[in-house]
Amino acid sequence: MIYLDYAATAPMPRAAADAMYAVLTEQYGNPSAQYPFGLEMKKRLEGWRGIVAAAMGCPPERLYFTSCGTEGDNWAIRAALWQNRHAGRHIVTTAVEHSAVLECCKWLEKDGYEVTRLLPDGQGNITAGQVLEAVRPDTALVSVMLVNNELGTIFPVGEIAEGLPAKNPKTLLHTDAVQGFLTFSARDLGADLISVSAHKIGGPKGIGALYIGPRVRNPRPLLPGGGQEGGVRAGTEATAQIAGFAKAAELRMDSRLEDQRHLCELKAYAIEKLSAIPDLHFVGNGAAPHILSVSLAGWPSQNIVNDLGSQGICVSAGSACHQGKPSHVIAALKLPKRTASGVIRLSFGPAVTKADIDACADAIRKHHDSRCPMLL
Ligand code: PLP
Numbered sequence: 001m002i003y004l005d006y007a008a009t010a011p012m013p014r015a016a017a018d019a020m021y022a023v024l025t026e027q028y029g030n031p032s033a034q035y036p037f038g039l040e041m042k043k044r045l046e047g048w049r050g051i052v053a054a055a056m057g058c059p060p061e062r063l064y065f066t067s068c069g070t071e072g073d074n075w076a077i078r079a080a081l082w083q084n085r086h087a088g089r090h091i092v093t094t095a096v097e098h099s100a101v102l103e104c105c106k107w108l109e110k111d112g113y114e115v116t117r118l119l120p121d122g123q124g125n126i127t128a129g130q131v132l133e134a135v136r137p138d139t140a141l142v143s144v145m146l147v148n149n150e151l152g153t154i155f156p157v158g159e160i161a162e163g164l165p166a167k168n169p170k171t172l173l174h175t176d177a178v179q180g181f182l183t184f185s186a187r188d189l190g191a192d193l194i195s196v197s198a199h200k201i202g203g204p205k206g207i208g209a210l211y212i213g214p215r216v217r218n219p220r221p222l223l224p225g226g227g228q229e230g231g232v233r234a235g236t237e238a239t240a241q242i243a244g245f246a247k248a249a250e251l252r253m254d255s256r257l258e259d260q261r262h263l264c265e266l267k268a269y270a271i272e273k274l275s276a277i278p279d280l281h282f283v284g285n286g287a288a289p290h291i292l293s294v295s296l297a298g299w300p301s302q303n304i305v306n307d308l309g310s311q312g313i314c315v316s317a318g319s320a321c322h323q324g325k326p327s328h329v330i331a332a333l334k335l336p337k338r339t340a341s342g343v344i345r346l347s348f349g350p351a352v353t354k355a356d357i358d359a360c361a362d363a364i365r366k367h368h369d370s371r372c373p374m375l376l
Pocket of ligand 1: 008067068069073098145149176178179197198207208
């Protein structure tokens with residue numbers, strides 16, 4: 001199999017799976033238990049928190065484990081709105097956020113919040129000026145992702161954080177950094193709330209983390225209950241997932257620079273190889289090295305994904321979370337219909353090789369040459 005869908009999920013290294021296995025079978029104590037077996041697990045848990053916090057560039061006491069990136073996004077938004085409940089009911093976000101943010105905002109509209117969704121330009125860019133201009137005296141929250149999951153565009157979150165206090169000192173800033181994990185430090189980025197997910201970096205599915213910065217005072221509990229996670233996200237800690245998350249983060253931190261170099265090289269190579277395919281267009285100007293969106297204009301993306309899939313090559317038709325539906329991100333680019341309907345996303349990870357790219361490019365080329373395009 002040739003796996004080119006790392007933005008959907010990444011394989012777990014053996015060492016991370018082993019760390020989980022040890023917790024499931026031997027170190028299974030409840031971190032809240034008061035005997036040594038439980039106290040030992042509590043110590044381990046705080047060690048793992050320290051590792052993930054170091055990977056996010058934040059103090060451990062500001063990092064809370066969640067069940068996934070989606071949960072982190074929802075919690076961040078609700079926590080910011082709760083803090084600013086007397087300051088306003090306006091939210092600024094973008095039309096190309098992950099559904100975890102957009103669907104949450106839709107529900108908030110039903111509760112009387114007003115949502116401004118900023119449109120990107122034809123390349124998928126959003127500027128800091130655009131975001132800051134949309135901020136009003138009643139803006140409680142700005143939520144702008146760090147890296148777009150379909151285009152790989154990098155949004156200027158740091159610049160937004162710098163400019164926000166002058167526009168409205170109360171407005172809190174959340175960033176969904178699920179696709180940008182390991183490329184930023186919370187200290188430097190300046191966002192108040194940052195959500196990440198383990199399974200995009202080789203950790204297990206079903207675990208994520210939320211950074212909650214000092215401007216979010218007394219964050220509203222996501223799950224009130226037994227007092228875990230400082231009383232704001234109760235529920236017995238998912239110790240095995242957390243162990244796997246920490247091990248994956250540790251491994252990827254160790255190889256971070258090398259991985260970045262490899263991904264940049266792979267992307268440049270993929271661009272060169274794919275450029276030779278007739279009717280192929282690059283979609284968006286994503287600078288993230290692990291994501292590349294292209295369109296075979298006139299050839300429907302689902303057919304390409306199925307054809308490649310039948311040859312053991314895994315790529316995605318837009319976001320994996322939108323299978324079967326037209327992607328809201330591609331729609332926001334306002335591309336011609338033939339281009340928009342032919343978009344596929346290739347996304348890379350450390351184990352991908354140039355030979356994998358060659359095989360994928362050959363398969364796309366054969367798909368193009370062996371089928372008639374749509375007439376519309
Ligand atoms: N945000 C972005 C940008 C994503 O790419 C994803 C997953 O694809 C999520 C949020 C959701 O993360 P999770 O699958 O952990 O809920």
